[in-house]
Amino acid sequence: MLDDIAELRTFVRIVAAGSLSAAGREMNLALSVVSKRLASLERRTDTRLVARSTRRLALTEEGQRLYEHAQRILAEIAEAEEALSHGRVEPQGMLRVGAPAALGRMHVGPVCRELVEVYSGISVDLCLTDRMVDLIDECMDVVVRIGAPKDSTLVMRRLADNHRIVVGAQSYLERRGYPASPQELENHDCIQYRGTGGHWRLLGPGGAVIEVETASRLRSDNGDVAQDWALAGCGLILKSRIDVEDDLAAGRLLRVLPGWHGDTAPVCALFPSQRQLPTRVRLFLDAMAQRLNRGGGT
Template sequence: MQLFVCAVARGSLSAAGRELGFSPAVASKRMTRLEAALGVRLLQRSSRRLTLTAEGATYHERCVAILADVREAELAVTAGQAEARGLLHVSAPVDLGRRWVGPAAADFAAAHPELRVRVSLSDRVVDLLDAGVDVAVRIGALGDSRLVSRRLARSRRVVCGAPAYLARRGWPRALADLDAHACIVLQRPGMRALSWTFRTEEGLHTVRPAGRLVADSGDLVRDWAVAGHGLAFKSIWDVAADIDAGRLVPLLTDLPSRGSAVHVLYPSRRFQPARARLFVDFLAERFAAHEAAVLAAATPRAAPPAAPRRARPRPA
């Protein structure tokens, strides 16, 4: 079962064998023996990839739960020795991962010498069970009801632009002004472009900018904004350091975006290994320690006064 689940997570039977200490020949023989014992084919194997059969998908889901039960039983009799050890696989968006999750993971690994940490950064939503992820950190709406979530910190999105861009194009003073600006749009594969939603006195107001620059990477959106190519709508956790350093300026802060949060997700509360449980607690402390300072970066700032209109010369 461990070999089968690992092969699905790694996408390779040979890689799964190496991780568990088997040669490719032994791994192949064990998988063949498992399928023969069950009387069904679990995996369609080719030289390039593995694909779960319908029976394999059903068996995989049960195997994940059964192996978690085994780990829980082991922890029950070694509770006093539960330490962060083994491989911890963490997933996070690129921006948030580079600035917050990655450094936290490195610090956590430094404190636990028997732990190996693998951090996967991607702006697409990763299936934790299929990818073999222990812990995922995400911003915004949560979609997978199979997962357990814990809120790490409050968040919000903010419109921001580089000082050089604002000096060239002016500050937007109302939502309607965004139509005259170069807006940088985030659009993930297979999804609509991210809408910009704000809280106004009349309720929620959504803007769907038609930007000339579109990216499926939040990190690239930020880089373009810092370089002065236009305005971005970014999580404050992604751009707080840029705002504090003066590389970006928060705009329209009197019209806050719809509130959101940073969450950590994991497959099961009951069967969480010590390494994941301890890392979740470590992340919660790290985000709580910085939450006030990060949110303060989005406080309202006065725009420069509008340039006075030049008086038209009177005809002679």
């Protein structure tokens, strides 16, 4: 049982300092005390946490997992102590966030940077990937996704309304013309990427629904690459409004079929539990919602 906070604090300091002796100097403890605490922690967990050599110290796989969890535990303890002693909670600890590449670069990254600038106790580890991130297995605090999950035991907070729209570069539209109806998309180059594929479902006036099979010579598992192809005039793309709003505002992309759009795909945040949500996570969620809703829909 992990019931000794001093052992956890010492373990985290050993990892951060890179050696037992360096941790001892930083904590003003004898090397024997540091070593004893580490040995006691390994005995309690019945797990080897640190692989030692004459030159360096390395974490085992189990040690890495404990280190990530211990950082969170100690940060939450620090927040509780701050609240008790000063009447307010100063956010502490590492904020681990996952997000799709395009959304992350455009919106999540700036929010993370601003939090670090404002709050000196927060650090951020941002993972940008278009694959589905397993929040629990990968020790994330929160994952931002486009589209609500169909089945999840996680807590979800809707950050912003959103849907996909069809856009293209002016150079492509001048060359191939504007489609006048969704059916005409079948005669256009339509860039495909993971998340949309070649089957496009569009909703129109009066609740009309049209499904079209698009063709493309360019496909990618990365939304950023697909959007770059669209910007280069390679074809039309069905992309989340939030992903393309800056390019639309700057005129780099133009919307086609303005009366039509894809299914609702809200921007959502997923996290393990609403109870005892760390202050750093609450601040991140509020800042994301504020940023994503600062402008109107397209």
